[in-house]
Amino acid sequence: MEALWSRPLHARPGTHAVAAEGGVLVVAERHSRLARLDPRSGEMLWEHRIESRWGSAAVGGGHCLYVSQTGVLDCLDAHDGRPRWQLRMPAHQHHLTVGGDLAFVGGWRGYRPMTRIRLSDGTPVPGVVTSADVSRPVPVGSGALLFAARDEPALYLVRSVDRADRWVVPAPVDFPDAGDAFGDGVVFVCGRRTVMAFGPERGVQALWRHDRDLPWCPPVLGGGTLWLAEDASVTVVDLVTGGRTVVTDLPRGAVCAGVATPAGALLPRGDGHLVVVDRSGRICARVRVPAPIDRLLPGDGDLVHVAGKGHLTTLGA
Template sequence: MFDVRWERPLHQAGSPSAMAVTEQHLVVHERNTRLVGLDPVEGSVRWDVPVGTWPRAVVVAEPHCLVIPQNTGGLLCLDVETGEDIWQAEPGSFAGHVVVDEELVLVGGWRGYTPLSAVDLRTGVPRWRAGTHGGTVLPAVTEAGFLLGEPGGDSVRLIDRDDGRELTTWSLPEPLAGPDVGPAFRVEGGGFLTRCGDRLVVRIVPAEAKAEIVFRAERDLAPRAVDLCGGLLWLAGRRGGYTVVDPSDGAERWRIQHDRRFVASVASVAGGFAIADEGGSLFRIDLAGLVSERARLTQRIRDLREQGPSKFLLLAKGSLLAVDASRPSGHVHADHFGP
């Protein structure tokens, strides 16, 4: 069973880029200009502060919360426990991306509007700034630095975390299929998985010189990051459904046929996995790839975020729902899956 633990109205359309979730913290933008810290278990308000409109990024890096409002050129750093201001920086208008690596914050590069720059997480003091404007997908953190790539570009590059200089470049077999919002790279073992072209999944390993093709789909895939859950690679179709693959050998495990697109992310729950479509329906997928439960909880779902064992959040059209999936259903809806 999918049990709704609590629901909170946002008084605006929910935005995946305006919410951050960890096991201990939940931060979400609502009511046009407010950023709210909620108790993840009960949904009660811990703090409520004004930050500006429609954040392009909200990131929790305990004990900090970083926010880029749309209507300012500022990067705000708040105390994630209280919502109090710690510092503010000025990376430039439409900076967009925010990534944290230990005591360093990388910001900028979204659509090439502002150069990439780095500031100190504790103080907001600038550390370095790139000399040119260059667009990139949301960077990924590696041991050596940050992984970057221009949407539609033919390469991925690694830059040094301390000064931003280029360290390594990998050529891609097809253009990088990076989303405008959200991650483009997924950590997998000692490397990173990313999407290329309409149908490819590629692995990049920092210690290796060449990118490796992991899987080539038979149908066009959604232009977004792959999902990883339960040791499996979940590939969302452009027009709906999932293809589920073993990333170790590229073997297809099963397909989930559906006429609606699934939102990003897969949650691990009792009896298997939980996925959600944009039309407001939740599905429990068992360990054989069969749909064991289906429920419609709301009119529209924009995002799914795993919180803990068998618990996740659904960002709906105008509200936030906390769901408990610890009680599996025993009935299989065979009409919702395919070979």
């Protein structure tokens, strides 16, 4: 992979103040604007004034949403940026996610309860999903969202209707303050050594038991292969044969969740380095971006957006 474009943001946005879905890429930049960018060129398509770059963005169903640290939730038309509605809530919401025809917000550090809001008009849906300290929810199809509660050995699947399913796991799912518990797939580390996956129909499934503690960084799963990013190495596991390869010729530091690509796993490392490790454990690409990496977002086709300190960079094959 190679860098296609890089855009200075003139400030370090919040970890989740960038979102990509369905060909729409938005990011909070400078100090007070949300911008939609062309995913392949980085050209700005529209901008909208916001109250703070410290917030969370989400895209879905033709809507673009942004909740600032102050609690102002804006809903815009994703195509042209025109305002649709605005809702003022208490500060420190975060964990903004779109599931079906609803937006879910709250649950970060347990400061505010996770609640539902109708995308069509910004009306809050009565009832609280949870008031606990939870991970950032991830969509898992048909309007359902999955999240883990900190210090509780369980996963929760919440549907757009008033229904929630609970799966008990062997140990709590570890996740950082930003709330990213799950890798693409949905795959996660339970406790410190057990790697598990989740599917709405089959529930939770144990994939691998590692022989040493893993960092909080979610694994990458693709085509029967598991990539485990560790601080000094990457372990590639063949889930069919049980064989594994340890890769050490790479920059130190597991930074955040990687993503699966046709060539293998794209894994972020310290000091702005990224490596592509294939299923045999061979490093087939190395890329360096202008800033330390906070988050990777898969884009359409072969694109991967890299959000970091003061920059947004897009990679492509």
